[in-house]
Amino acid sequence: MHINMKIAAKYIVVSILLVSFVSCQKNSRPNYQYMPNMYESVGYETYQESDAFANGVEAQLPAEGTIPRGDFMPFEIDNTTEGYEEAKLNLTSPLDSTQVDYEQGKVLYDIYCAICHGTKGDGNGTLAKKELIIPGSYADKDITTGSIYHTIYYGKNTMGSYANQLSETERWHVVAYVEKLKADLKK
Amino acid sequence: MKKSYQSLEDNSTNNMKQVIYRNLTSKILYLGFILLLTFSTSLSAQEGDPVNGKKVFLANCASCHKLDKVMTGPALRNVEARLAEEHGLDREWINAWIRNSAAVIKSGDPYANKIYNEYNQSPMTALASLTDQDISDVLAYTAQPKPEPVVPTVDPNTNTQGEGGVSNNIILGALAVLFGLLAMALILVKRTLNRFAEAKGIEVPSKKGGDSIWKAFVQNQFLVLVTAIFFLLASGYFAYGYFMQIGVDQGYEPVQPIHYSHRIHAGDNGIDCKYCHSSARVSKTSGIPSLNVCMNCHKSISEVAPATLAEGKEYGVDYNAEIQKLYDAVGWDGTAYTGDSKPVKWIRVHNLPDFAYFNHSQHVTVGGIECQTCHGPVEEMEIMYQDAPLTMGWCINCHRETNVKVKDNAYYTKIHEQLSKKYGVEQLTAAQMGGLECGKCHY
Numbered sequence: 001m002h003i004n005m006k007i008a009a010k011y012i013v014v015s016i017l018l019v020s021f022v023s024c025q026k027n028s029r030p031n032y033q034y035m036p037n038m039y040e041s042v043g044y045e046t047y048q049e050s051d052a053f054a055n056g057v058e059a060q061l062p063a064e065g066t067i068p069r070g071d072f073m074p075f076e077i078d079n080t081t082e083g084y085e086e087a088k089l090n091l092t093s094p095l096d097s098t099q100v101d102y103e104q105g106k107v108l109y110d111i112y113c114a115i116c117h118g119t120k121g122d123g124n125g126t127l128a129k130k131e132l133i134i135p136g137s138y139a140d141k142d143i144t145t146g147s148i149y150h151t152i153y154y155g156k157n158t159m160g161s162y163a164n165q166l167s168e169t170e171r172w173h174v175v176a177y178v179e180k181l182k183a184d185l186k187k
Numbered sequence: 188m189k190k191s192y193q194s195l196e197d198n199s200t201n202n203m204k205q206v207i208y209r210n211l212t213s214k215i216l217y218l219g220f221i222l223l224l225t226f227s228t229s230l231s232a233q234e235g236d237p238v239n240g241k242k243v244f245l246a247n248c249a250s251c252h253k254l255d256k257v258m259t260g261p262a263l264r265n266v267e268a269r270l271a272e273e274h275g276l277d278r279e280w281i282n283a284w285i286r287n288s289a290a291v292i293k294s295g296d297p298y299a300n301k302i303y304n305e306y307n308q309s310p311m312t313a314l315a316s317l318t319d320q321d322i323s324d325v326l327a328y329t330a331q332p333k334p335e336p337v338v339p340t341v342d343p344n345t346n347t348q349g350e351g352g353v354s355n356n357i358i359l360g361a362l363a364v365l366f367g368l369l370a371m372a373l374i375l376v377k378r379t380l381n382r383f384a385e386a387k388g389i390e391v392p393s394k395k396g397g398d399s400i401w402k403a404f405v406q407n408q409f410l411v412l413v414t415a416i417f418f419l420l421a422s423g424y425f426a427y428g429y430f431m432q433i434g435v436d437q438g439y440e441p442v443q444p445i446h447y448s449h450r451i452h453a454g455d456n457g458i459d460c461k462y463c464h465s466s467a468r469v470s471k472t473s474g475i476p477s478l479n480v481c482m483n484c485h486k487s488i489s490e491v492a493p494a495t496l497a498e499g500k501e502y503g504v505d506y507n508a509e510i511q512k513l514y515d516a517v518g519w520d521g522t523a524y525t526g527d528s529k530p531v532k533w534i535r536v537h538n539l540p541d542f543a544y545f546n547h548s549q550h551v552t553v554g555g556i557e558c559q560t561c562h563g564p565v566e567e568m569e570i571m572y573q574d575a576p577l578t579m580g581w582c583i584n585c586h587r588e589t590n591v592k593v594k595d596n597a598y599y600t601k602i603h604e605q606l607s608k609k610y611g612v613e614q615l616t617a618a619q620m621g622g623l624e625c626g627k628c629h630y
Binding site: 028110116123131159161162165 | 542
């Protein structure tokens, strides 16, 4: 009887240990680390919280007037109806016919535009078919090189701006591809 | 107002003339045709075809107008009746506005100007190509009563699903109670049997047997040794397993501040991963999309479809409330930004240690590797979790197995040829091109 009690106690200890191990593996919190100071960056990480700035986030907007290095030209046409009309009339692509990369334009168009506008530009994207966002066909739209660029840059009506998802050159590739789609639709 | 009518009439007669000169010769017929047209327009006002109207509406109007919600332009449910009752505007005004709103505004029409200013002076696209029939069809579509029964039909569904969950719990509970009762019964039976045994003076042999087996075991040193070795090895195995998984976050599934379903966005709607994680194409990190990317679509989508909402109930989530959380964070009052935004404290799921370098664009754009290769079936994940272990062994294994696409990469042709010769292979793996060098990832 005495030994039995001991065995029982052992079983209980083992099962408690097992349960505690299992219950430690919670997926809602990260696992333990051996040397946290080797895992975690000393410098600020991109989206980290930080006391250094008033709004408590490390990610800050660049100071006004900042110009990034590389593929960037300031876009000086305003986000207004007049700006739209001006772009529509006067803005042209800086890329000539040899620089336009329709393949890349298609890749980017399929990622960013086709979800609503459809892969053919006929306004039959997945979201349009579900009647969530209904952009209409390029064939029916009165658009020019400049107005397409202005719309990608600032957005128009319910469409938002895609300036932060596409770089300047990429935007012009997409503009060229949209024009090609419109021409194909009109055939 | 009168001016606008006149200009409209001028327009229409001009159009008419063109038509007439093409089709009819007699001036009497011309007049008769005009009369007929004027009557037929007023007749067709009641005879619009809402089915065709929906088509026309979706093709031409829906990018800016919804029936029951203000979007870029005003909500259009019962627009004709409302305009007639509240502003005394008739079909002719509507036709003029639809075909060329700028002209109506210019003519000084007070209501046109009021609406124009109310909606941030964004001009309505001139839809000159719409025929009278198209317009009356659209108006017939907008005049349809709001489909109320949609909401109640959803509720029973969700309720039954909810009841399903509850009844499952009840069944489980009942089973637990049953097992408990069984265990109790067994104990009681054992006790009564023991009492009988005592009463009849029979000794219970099992205890003695147990003792003797234990004694036999202790006395047999070989058995004790084997068992001890077995337990040592087993505990070593488990201890090793435990220590090896420290620092590995496979399966990590944090609760995010806004319940974002990759299943709906990437799966059901088929939105490309790079639509939101656009910096994965061009930079080291894949980036957490800023909220304006959400708003690209959610400016228009403020509520999910009833079927989707019902699915959400299965996960215990009210998707509409989650969209509302997005609106609160981004400061969107339904029609415009209030400027009162606050950051969302997303919890990072995939986090490489600081001592390992990883570059997304190198893998996504240059390597052309599918996101799912490392992130698992994200398009099926209701809650995002870490699918891969993200250990060094896992990285290296892939580098050993993956052939690099060196075709059409003229710049590196020479070194690729030399490496192929060196390793005597047709296809170079990432490892053979230096993908195992320590300094590639640790520096």
